[in-house]
Amino acid sequence: MLPDADLGTLMARYQQGDSAAATALVNCLSPLLHRFFLVQCVSRRYADDLLQETWLRLHQVRQTYRPGEPVLPWLYALARHVRVDHYRRTRRVESREQQVEQLPEVPTPAQRRPDSSPDLVELLAGLPESQREVVVMLKLSDMSLDEVARATSSSVGSVKQKAHRAYTSLRQRLAGPGLSQVGPGDRHE
Amino acid sequence: MSERDIDDILRQAASEPHDVDPALLERISGSIRSSLAPVRPLPPAWILVSGLCLISAAVAFGGAARLGLYGIVKLSDLQTALIFPALAIFTWIAALLAVGQMTPGSKRRLSPPILLTTGSLALVAIFASLFHDYRIADRFVPQGLACLIAGLVHAIPAGIASWLLLRRGFAVNPVAAGLATGTLASLAGVTMLELHCANFEALHVMFWHTAVIPLSALAGALLARTLRSTRP
Numbered sequence: 001m002l003p004d005a006d007l008g009t010l011m012a013r014y015q016q017g018d019s020a021a022a023t024a025l026v027n028c029l030s031p032l033l034h035r036f037f038l039v040q041c042v043s044r045r046y047a048d049d050l051l052q053e054t055w056l057r058l059h060q061v062r063q064t065y066r067p068g069e070p071v072l073p074w075l076y077a078l079a080r081h082v083r084v085d086h087y088r089r090t091r092r093v094e095s096r097e098q099q100v101e102q103l104p105e106v107p108t109p110a111q112r113r114p115d116s117s118p119d120l121v122e123l124l125a126g127l128p129e130s131q132r133e134v135v136v137m138l139k140l141s142d143m144s145l146d147e148v149a150r151a152t153s154s155s156v157g158s159v160k161q162k163a164h165r166a167y168t169s170l171r172q173r174l175a176g177p178g179l180s181q182v183g184p185g186d187r188h189e
Numbered sequence: 190m191s192e193r194d195i196d197d198i199l200r201q202a203a204s205e206p207h208d209v210d211p212a213l214l215e216r217i218s219g220s221i222r223s224s225l226a227p228v229r230p231l232p233p234a235w236i237l238v239s240g241l242c243l244i245s246a247a248v249a250f251g252g253a254a255r256l257g258l259y260g261i262v263k264l265s266d267l268q269t270a271l272i273f274p275a276l277a278i279f280t281w282i283a284a285l286l287a288v289g290q291m292t293p294g295s296k297r298r299l300s301p302p303i304l305l306t307t308g309s310l311a312l313v314a315i316f317a318s319l320f321h322d323y324r325i326a327d328r329f330v331p332q333g334l335a336c337l338i339a340g341l342v343h344a345i346p347a348g349i350a351s352w353l354l355l356r357r358g359f360a361v362n363p364v365a366a367g368l369a370t371g372t373l374a375s376l377a378g379v380t381m382l383e384l385h386c387a388n389f390e391a392l393h394v395m396f397w398h399t400a401v402i403p404l405s406a407l408a409g410a411l412l413a414r415t416l417r418s419t420r421p
Contacts (some may be wrong), residue, residue, distance in 0.1 A: 017227035018400040023218045030214055031207045048213055061359035063228040064292055074294035080362040081293070120202040139196065150294045153362060170195050182413045 009070040015062055026055065032072075032141055033079055039124050040083065049177050054082045064169065071144050073150035080133070125175055131166035134159055196293065202403020231357060234288050234295070240278075240354050241284035241373060248347040250376040253384035256339070260386045268319045272308055275315050276380050279308045283373035290366035291358025301368040301406075308372070309402045312379070313395050320391040329390075334399035340378030340401035341408075348409060349373030363413040375402040 009030070013021035033054055058078050065074050072131035120140075124132045130152075136160075137148045145163075149156045231237070253260075261269065266415050286304055289295045326332065360366035378401045388399070 019222045026218045034209045035207045064359045077293035139199040
């Protein structure tokens with residue numbers, strides 16, 4: 001991924017209407033966003049939808065990015081908003097829908113594995129959503145505590161606490177059966 | 190297993206290339222390119238905060254001048270020196286929060302509910318320390334209602350003007366943004382009441398004047414919630 005200063009330059013050019021900068025941003029930031037959604041235990045198709053929706057929203061409100069500010073907190077704040085908004089809308093629609101007798105088959109996590117990045121999804125699956133997103137931002141997107149706090153509209157102390165709790169849960173999970181056999185060195189071999 | 194081991198596992202997972210369907214990326218890029226036009230970024234936060242503070246001051250002074258500046262004439266120097274700077278600081282913090290709420294990924298110093306609670310309690314404490322006439326007049330409720338309504342009526346134009354100034358922003362949490370803007374608007378109403386109202390009974394000022402703040406904040410939050418739920 002590009003350093004934040006380069007992302008900031010691309011964002012500024014995108015705001016000026018530079019289509020090459022827009023394409024570069026889409027190519028550079030989409031994998032981050034897609035993984036962010038995928039780690040929230042959604043199917044790949046749902047993550048694709050959320051990714052499209054995030055870019056649509058981001059494009060509509062691109063003027064809210066202030067040049068010189070870090071890009072990733074702004075990006076993740078919008079991505080979180082899209083996820084919550086999407087979830088709320090889905091629930092509203094579901095509450096109005098009639099229940100059918102035979103439910104269609106939905107992909108279980110096991111069926112989803114070949115499509116997604118299974119290790120990371122599996123590893124983080126047991127964490128609460130708020131801890132999962134903090135881990136993704138801190139460790140996978142290399143954001144600072146302050147940037148994660150900005151993205152999640154919370155304090156640095158709260159981010160630290162969530163990260164600490166996430167690590168405690170991960171340690172327990174990794175020490176338990178199954179995941180424990182995979183050490184840091186051989187996990188992705 | 191140490192924290193470093195977990196870090197290593199996560200880092201390895203992160204270093205694995207994560208591919209997104211190229212067709213999807215092309216579709217997204219295409220749709221962005223088709224509607225790509227230059228946009229002006231939001232002005233710096235201090236400009237927006239200053240604008241919001243000016244709006245509040247203009248509504249408060251304009252309203253009080255129209256209704257009569259009876260309150261400020263009757264206030265002692267100490268009362269004036271404590272009440273108005275406190276209201277100015279409260280307004281400035283509320284404006285800062287409202288601007289932050291309309292800018293995704295901005296630094297959060299305080300949450301709007303905390304500002305609402307602590308700000309209202311601080312004002313009550315200031316009023317309690319400055320006004321000592323605890324008699325309850327016969328017309329406590331009618332006089333109080335008149336002040337409450339006047340305060341809320343002045344909060345409306347302040348809220349609308351604030352929204353117009355912030356409309357190019359985007360609230361990732363519309364309810365919190367509504368609460369912050371409602372609190373800010375209410376302060377224009379309260380400042381107007383302090384300039385205008387010459388009723389210095391402690392309970393009148395502490396209850397009816399301060400009540401404008403939570404009511405206006407609540408109205409802002411409810412309005413934002415309603416607008417959000419009606420959005421497709």
